[in-house]
Amino acid sequence: NAGVTQTPKFRVLKTGQSMTLLCAQDMNHEYMYWYRQDPGMGLRLIHYSVGEGTTAKGEVPDGYNVSRLKKQNFLLGLESAAPSQTSVYFCASNSLAGVSYNEQFFGPGTRLTVL
């Protein structure tokens, strides 16, 4: 199993450009999440999904959109990138139907710089 994968690994954008980050998991997990990590601020939840076709807002959703058209994929979109969106983005997934302690599995991250 590849686990949770993210593409791309690095990206540099200019202010106002758009892009989509792709997250894929091969563990048949129902739940998927997008976080951003900034120095001294830990992980902040952007959006999440509890199943195919459903999405919900997290702590910092403004400026981002998501889609979960297939169970294994969770896309994060930036329609008009801003320098404040410079961050490291992590995707994660878990299944509440699995082991009782509900481990959340993380991708390797995407480092995004907006100039």
Place this chain on the structure above:
Amino acid sequence: GEDVEQSLFLSVREGDSSVINCTYTDSSSTYLYWYKQEPGAGLQLLTYIFSNMDMKQDQRLTVLLNKKDKHLSLRIADTQTGDSAIYFCAEWGDNTDKLIFGTGTRLQVFP
């Protein structure tokens, strides 16, 4: 509200013990977790504790849970340079859809 707090930095000498502390707010959490993030990587589950337990030991790791004070700690015995990382405590939020993470503690191990 949901809030998990940790100190930001800890520096220890190789071979000493490290203790990372965390306070949380949701007393209904069934499990509490410690995740480890190595440089340039995503988070990985390091260990967890069931809320009915006071202590859990796993090789060099000891987790202590004080439910009365809502305090969780992670002790690493014989700390090695490979233990240098950011450590996050976490609990599931009220509706169990989201993990709530602390701000992370950066552990630096020096020789």
